Amino acid sequence: MLFAALLALTTLLPRVDAGLEAARAQVLRLEAALAAPRVPPATPRFAPEARAVTNWREEAGAALRPSSLALVARLSTTDPAFVARCVKLNNYWCIKQARWPGEIGGDAEGHTGFATAADGADAAASLLRRYYREYGRRTALAIVRRWAPASCGLAAPAAPARSPAIRAPAVxxxxxxxxxxxxxxxxxxxxxxxxxxxxxxxxxxxxxxxxxxxxxxxxxxxMAGHPGRHAARARLPSLRPVADIASGVTAPEPARTLPAQAAARPRGADDPAALLARPxxxxxxxxxxxxxxxxxxxxxxxxxxRLPPPLCAGDEVRIANYAGRIAASVGLRSGDDLRLFDADGRPLPNLAAVMLSMSGVELGTLRAGPDLVEAAIRRLAEGHARTATTAEAAP
Structure with a gap:
């Protein structure tokens, strides 16, 4: 009931979200004030049985938008239906495991479980820079094809069977x-x-x-009494010329004599079964x-x-829609350069909008908040500046 009321308020009255944001911040401050002197914060861990990080509710309530749904996810005793699996991993961009800073586990599909939502945002910003700078994937379509590739439901092929004449695949x-x-x-x-x-x-x-x-x-x-390789076949009567309607007007052509070997060989018109006796x-x-x-x-x-015919049409549509939403967030098309980083590798303003859009696509109803994304981009820029200073100071 509470979820339905908050969802209706968020949908029909967008201005109420500002008040809910203030209420959410006040609830978080009150919880911090009550918990600080008594219980120290527990170290987050990945729970394989729940496929979630233990602190995902606290992180979701503080970092996700809209605030009304984030508050429901924070206070609910059960897992709401609108909460995606990556939310429970503190991984709002559904990044795969690659020994990221803050990585503490992962689910069966390889999605990373981060200790905090900030660790997941840092990994997303770093991965986008790697795509843009090292892989040369500068358009939305090129990024999505690597970020969320089409699977088509095909399993890995087995080792092919060897044959002396033809190499046929295993079954x-x-x-x-x-x-x-x-x-x-x-x-x-x-x-x-x-x-x-x-x-x-x-x-x-x-x-x-x-x-x-x-x-x-x-x-x-x-047929059992006839010797030979094949059973005897009934012969059709040989074809005879049909009398012409204007008989006597023209003289008939003399019959041609065929060689003995050609005459002995049955024709398809005389014996249709002979067509099926060919080796x-x-x-x-x-x-x-x-x-x-x-x-x-x-x-x-x-x-x-071994494999069923691949049906990738749905994945291609999904990739095109994904790329279209990313490009539209910065007023571009899916084949245009997103302009995420400059020539020196510093983040550009489009990076924040692209990260927010990608989080919304990955999570569905929820999305990462602007504060979380801006803080990750700021840390990325500071790290790039430190690296550039160290490179210049090196002899």
Missing amino acids: SAALAPHGLGRTLRARFLARHARGGAPRRPAAITRGPRPDLRVQPWSPLAR SLSPDRLVAESAALPPIAAGLPLLDL
């Missing part, structure tokens, strides 16, 4: 538990020749099967060749039968 046991030969694609290729024509059934062995009773008048009994590749060879066909979706070097 995932989860995708084809009975092996590659029993997948739907392999069974289709085994039943059809090139071009999709159905294969001719395998020749029936001579003599009746022990588990099959063959009647004397059945086709199996007749073709084995099913295993067809399956191996199908793996080397051009990929259906771009991004895969070969058509890997």
Whole structure:
């Protein structure tokens, strides 16, 4: 009930947020005054069972906006639905683990758990400078493609199986538990020749099967008595010329004599079953060749039968929207230079707006406060100035 009321006030009456900000600051000062003489602040730690840092509520109440929702997250006894997982890690930009200063743990996806929200803001500012200066990613789209890349749900490929003739990839046991030969694609290729024509059934062995009773008048009994590799096929009558409507007007052309070898060979029109008797590749060879066909979706070097077709359209839309919001925060397009740092590496005014926008995209309902971002940028500029002074003083 309290959350619904605060959310309605924040949405419908934006001016109330200033009063809530003052109330939030007063509550924090009162809590600090009451807790200071009695209990020292506990050292924050990462709780793997909760996938959260133990002090995330205090940090969220002091550093996040809007103030009404931050106050709800601070005082609530349960985890509100609008609180993203990175909020509980004091990581408002969802940065991955890389031995950052203040890093005390991480979740199963590799997101860093920071001791304080200030440590997370410092890491975000430092990482953006690395992207901009070292990696040369100066546009919003280039930054987002590295910051939040598309995954497509593809697992890491296994080691390929070796063959003396064709190197075919290994088969995932989860995708084809009975092996590659029993997948739907392999069974289709085994039943059809090139071009999709159905294969001719395998020749029936001579003599009746022990588990099959063959009647004397059945086709199996007749075919079992004929020697040879294939069962006898019924021949179609040879084609005869049809009488012309204007018979007698023109003299018919003399019949051409064909060589004996050509005349003995059955034609497709005379014997359609002969078309299916042509030798073709084995099913295993067809399956191996199908793996080397051009990929259906771009991004895969070969058509890997182990993996489902990648569906990255949703990720591409997400990346484009992410980059659009970042660029719009500084009045640019997603392909324009964001102008985050100057030639010497000093932060420019656009850096604060970009960091605030990125935090809002990562957290959804909540976002980092301006004070947190400005303090991180100030520390980044001071560190850059100290590094430049030390470099100039070095002989």
